[in-house]
Amino acid sequence: MPPPAPPAPTTANEGSQRTASVAPLALATVAIVSSLAIIVIQLALSVDYPGWYFVGWLATPLAILIFLGWDAVAQRAGLSDPWFDARPGYSRLIRVIAVAGLAVGGFHIVKLGIALGTAAVSAGWFG
Secondary structure, eight states: OOOOOOOOOSSTTTTSOEEOOSHHHHHHHHHHHHHHHHHHHHHHHTOOOHHHHHHHHIIIIIIHHHHHHHHHHHHHHHTTSTTEEOOHHHHHHHHHHHHHHHHHHHHHHHHHHHHHHHHHHHTTTTO
8 A cells, every 4th residue: 555645735835935025125115215304395395285294194104004014913823833033123213213103193183183274274173
């Protein structure tokens, strides 16, 4: 009697090394750099356009926190795969960027609030 056949692979990636994606870290870095660039350009040109503050608010902290969640879910899901190489350093860097993003985003939120409040008072909404 011949020996039994080896079991068939259960996944297409079985046996191949997979690493955590660097995409959330790269996108979080791009978001905070673009948000800081908006601040520098607004202050350097002495332009007070509220639309840019809204874009800055979308970039930080909102987008960065989404990228932080994406990284956490992807790293946790990968732990069930024995060939997955988790990169906790990526998560740590995104957390640092997220904290910095909260500070930078605070600037955008205050400036956007001032612009919207001024527009609301000028429109006669408050008195």
